[in-house]
Amino acid sequence: MQMMTGDQEITGRFPVGYHPLHPNVSLNFQLNRFHGWANEELMLKEMRTAAPRIADYADWTREMLALSDTALSAGRHLPAAHYARATQFFLRPDDPRYAPARQRFLHNAETGNGVTAADRHQVPYGATRLTAYRFTPDRPRGTIVVFGGYDSYIAEWLPAALALRDAGLDTVIFDGPGQGTVLDAGTPMTPDWHLPVASADWFLGQGKRVMGAATPAEVFRAWRAYRTDDVSHLVTQDVLLLAGAADHYVPPHMLGDQILTLNAARSLSARVFTEAEHAHNHCQIGNQGLALQVILDWLDQVGGRTAHPAEG
Numbered sequence: 001m002q003m004m005t006g007d008q009e010i011t012g013r014f015p016v017g018y019h020p021l022h023p024n025v026s027l028n029f030q031l032n033r034f035h036g037w038a039n040e041e042l043m044l045k046e047m048r049t050a051a052p053r054i055a056d057y058a059d060w061t062r063e064m065l066a067l068s069d070t071a072l073s074a075g076r077h078l079p080a081a082h083y084a085r086a087t088q089f090f091l092r093p094d095d096p097r098y099a100p101a102r103q104r105f106l107h108n109a110e111t112g113n114g115v116t117a118a119d120r121h122q123v124p125y126g127a128t129r130l131t132a133y134r135f136t137p138d139r140p141r142g143t144i145v146v147f148g149g150y151d152s153y154i155a156e157w158l159p160a161a162l163a164l165r166d167a168g169l170d171t172v173i174f175d176g177p178g179q180g181t182v183l184d185a186g187t188p189m190t191p192d193w194h195l196p197v198a199s200a201d202w203f204l205g206q207g208k209r210v211m212g213a214a215t216p217a218e219v220f221r222a223w224r225a226y227r228t229d230d231v232s233h234l235v236t237q238d239v240l241l242l243a244g245a246a247d248h249y250v251p252p253h254m255l256g257d258q259i260l261t262l263n264a265a266r267s268l269s270a271r272v273f274t275e276a277e278h279a280h281n282h283c284q285i286g287n288q289g290l291a292l293q294v295i296l297d298w299l300d301q302v303g304g305r306t307a308h309p310a311e312g
Contacts, residue, residue, distance in 0.1 A: 010166050011289035018286030021048060029248065043079050047067075061090065061097065067083040068080050081111075109155040125176075131182065134172045136171075137170065140168065142169050142299060143169060145173075146164075150178075153181065232258075235265050236266055267302060
């Protein structure tokens with residue numbers, strides 16, 4: 001039987017701090033991102049040592065792969081996984097290093113998080129299948145379904161999924177069209193997804209792949225189908241919106257714009273995370289635990305998570 005664990009202990013598993021690791025804003029964000037999920041102090045030292053040698057994406061790939069090799073040889077599964085994900089991040093899919101880095105990431109992310117074959121599922125979707133994970137506590141207090149964004153593999157999110165399970169939630173996470181393993185299998189994004197904004201050079205290359213487009217012009221034309229203002233009035237459940245005060249991908253005004261479209265929601269809560277909280281960046285990188293705590297508190301407020309069951 002699972003022992004009940006308090007929310008603060010659960011969210012306290014994640015590191016707090018957004019670190020100045022590289023002068024390039026985008027690369028610094030990615031370094032903090034992967035450290036935040038692996039949560040190993042040694043990674044910060046390794047990244048600071050490697051950062052001066054990184055001036056472009058070729059340097060990035062070389063240094064991240066070397067760090068992954070070092071971590072793997074030492075049996076450090078999560079750092080090996082996230083350095084491999086960093087290696088893959090800016091590579092084209094036809095690069096011979098892409099597939100091995102992807103496989104190393106997935107294998108070590110699952111191993112490092114204690115994922116078993118019973119936790120992994122293949123969900124039928126049209127002519128393909130979606131990679132999903134399900135983690136169910138002994139006594140579920142609610143259910144939560146999570147998917148990622150424009151550049152995600154849902155396996156990155158395994159530590160958070162396990163935290164939500166330990167907080168009493170039957171937790172399902174999955175890669176959808178245009179994401180992670182599903183994109184690698186050839187299924188691009190569809191207008192049913194909201195996509196984040198990313199920086200120009202990598203953004204357009206990734207955009208062509210994600211959207212199934214041949215040129216940047218086709219990417220921009222495809223984006224026109226991705227809007228929510230024509231369906232937002234149909235959202236009638238409780239809604240929680242999270243934003244970073246210094247998100248360098250999503251402009252701050254988009255939070256207010258989104259709020260104004262959700263005029264039929266039963267309730268709407270919004271939370272802006274600040275630099276003082278180390279959560280002011282995209283996806284609250286720097287303090288993911290705080291974001292999870294806000295989500296859990298909100299679920300309690302709106303009835304999405306029942307009270308602790310009595311011990312049997």
